[in-house]
Amino acid sequence: MERDEVKSILESLLFVADGPQSVQRFGEALESVELDLIQEILNELQSELAGPGRGVRLVEVAGGYQLRTAKANADWVKKFLGGRPARMGRATLETLAIIAYRQPITKAEIEAIRGVDVDGVITTLLERNLIRAVARKDVPGRPFLYGTTVEFLQLFNLKDLSQLPTLKEMEDITLPKIAGDVIALDQGEES
Amino acid sequence: MSTHVQLEIFEGPLDLLLHLIKKNEVSITDIPIATITEQYLATLELMETLSLDVAGEFLVMAATLIHIKSRMLLPAGSDEPDEDEGTDPRDELVRRLLEYQRFKEAAEQLERREMLTRDVFVRSVTPAEEAGPRGFREVSVFELLGALKRVIDRLPKDSVHEVTLDKITVREKMTLLLDRLRSLGNILFDALFNDVRSRMEVVVTFLAMLELVKVRAIRIYQEEMAGPIMIEAAAGMEEAAENAVIDETEEEQHGT
Numbered sequence: 001m002e003r004d005e006v007k008s009i010l011e012s013l014l015f016v017a018d019g020p021q022s023v024q025r026f027g028e029a030l031e032s033v034e035l036d037l038i039q040e041i042l043n044e045l046q047s048e049l050a051g052p053g054r055g056v057r058l059v060e061v062a063g064g065y066q067l068r069t070a071k072a073n074a075d076w077v078k079k080f081l082g083g084r085p086a087r088m089g090r091a092t093l094e095t096l097a098i099i100a101y102r103q104p105i106t107k108a109e110i111e112a113i114r115g116v117d118v119d120g121v122i123t124t125l126l127e128r129n130l131i132r133a134v135a136r137k138d139v140p141g142r143p144f145l146y147g148t149t150v151e152f153l154q155l156f157n158l159k160d161l162s163q164l165p166t167l168k169e170m171e172d173i174t175l176p177k178i179a180g181d182v183i184a185l186d187q188g189e190e191s
Numbered sequence: 192m193s194t195h196v197q198l199e200i201f202e203g204p205l206d207l208l209l210h211l212i213k214k215n216e217v218s219i220t221d222i223p224i225a226t227i228t229e230q231y232l233a234t235l236e237l238m239e240t241l242s243l244d245v246a247g248e249f250l251v252m253a254a255t256l257i258h259i260k261s262r263m264l265l266p267a268g269s270d271e272p273d274e275d276e277g278t279d280p281r282d283e284l285v286r287r288l289l290e291y292q293r294f295k296e297a298a299e300q301l302e303r304r305e306m307l308t309r310d311v312f313v314r315s316v317t318p319a320e321e322a323g324p325r326g327f328r329e330v331s332v333f334e335l336l337g338a339l340k341r342v343i344d345r346l347p348k349d350s351v352h353e354v355t356l357d358k359i360t361v362r363e364k365m366t367l368l369l370d371r372l373r374s375l376g377n378i379l380f381d382a383l384f385n386d387v388r389s390r391m392e393v394v395v396t397f398l399a400m401l402e403l404v405k406v407r408a409i410r411i412y413q414e415e416m417a418g419p420i421m422i423e424a425a426a427g428m429e430e431a432a433e434n435a436v437i438d439e440t441e442e443e444q445h446g447t
Binding site for chain 1 (some may be wrong): 311312
């Protein structure tokens with residue numbers, strides 16, 4: 001297969017793809033084509049689309065490649081689509097951040113960090129497929145342990161979880177002993 | 192209390208405390224507990240005056256603050272047992288505040304990223320996948336019931352009437368079915384009942400399957416009329432399934 005042909009096919013596949021697609025996935029679709037070549041062409045498409053006057057970007061997200069609109073055009077696209085505001089509240093974002101960094105984590109552990117009830121937020125996040133129950137914790141009550149999903153990576157334009165910015169370390173303070181990274185509930189609160 | 196009313200919605204007591212610490216330009220690690228407690232209580236009062244619903248968590252924190260304040264007034268390590276000697280009564284609160292602040296910042300960082308459907312968009316996808324693969328046809332409820340009847344008929348009839356209290360729940364069966372689908376991808380309807388021994392278990396298994404169809408975790412297909420019925424993992428199986436299993440648990444807990 002000619003190189004240009006591969007490039008053309010790849011662009012078509014990217015266009016029709018539902019969600020980010022991995023290089024391997026393209027490799028399966030293109031059968032005899034080397035993964036190295038596919039990767040090379042994807043990089044090429046990526047830099048071409050990043051050029052001036054282009055409105056679609058080839059983005060590496062959630063372990064694959066996906067065509068996305070250019071950020072600069074956001075307002076126009078929103079207006080065109082009939083702009084439904086997709087704002088995410090602080091409670092949702094904070095809870096999501098805690099789950100992203102501390103997964104797998106139980107509801108009680110999240111509440112210990114946020115200091116408030118997170119029942120409603122968890123339900124919303126589950127409904128939006130941004131988190132999922134990944135297991136149960138082996139403690140009394142066997143609570144669910146939550147983790148983030150592929151949709152979470154897609155929402156925040158992350159290649160994978162390692163791309164999350166590192167949390168600021170807790171420094172310069174004398175810390176009481178903490179067992180693992182589970183936060184014990186404040187004794188004073190309980191009594 | 193200042194007359195300048197700031198009606199900020201605080202995410203919780205820790206959020207309010209961080210706000211007060213920032214407003215007073217003091218360090219988290221060295222909180223002037225008397226001042227902050229006073230302002231904290233004043234804010235709660237203000238919230239109550241404004242008929243805002245002051246959640247219980249805010250009151251718990253108020254108690255914690257007052258407790259710390261009183262401990263600060265005691266001479267260091269006077270009557271306290273050795274373990275407490277040298278520890279600042281504020282330590283635990285400081286740790287919680289720092290911990291919370293880290294995630295608050297992390298949340299802000301997340302929000303600054305290019306967010307899908309806010310900053311960037313993808314082509315809207317027509318859900319072609321739901322059409323069903325490989326020319327299979329969807330199975331009607333009647334065909335399912337027919338298949339169920341065949342399974343029940345197949346059960347050994349001569350068995351003695353058993354009075355066992357096998358506690359098989361629909362949820363357990365759902366989890367089992369999902370596990371099998373995860374490893375196999377698809378299962379024949381009949382194979383679902385291969386190791387099922389009692390009528391009750393057949394029914395429970397069947398209900399579990401229906402429940403999973405309802406939440407779109409699985410799909411049921413048949414190649415031809417009266418042909419073998421096939422159960423298959425649906426596109427969004429994992430998420431749909433987790434939600435379904437959770438729903439079931441909640442129902443159980445609420446004792447419905």
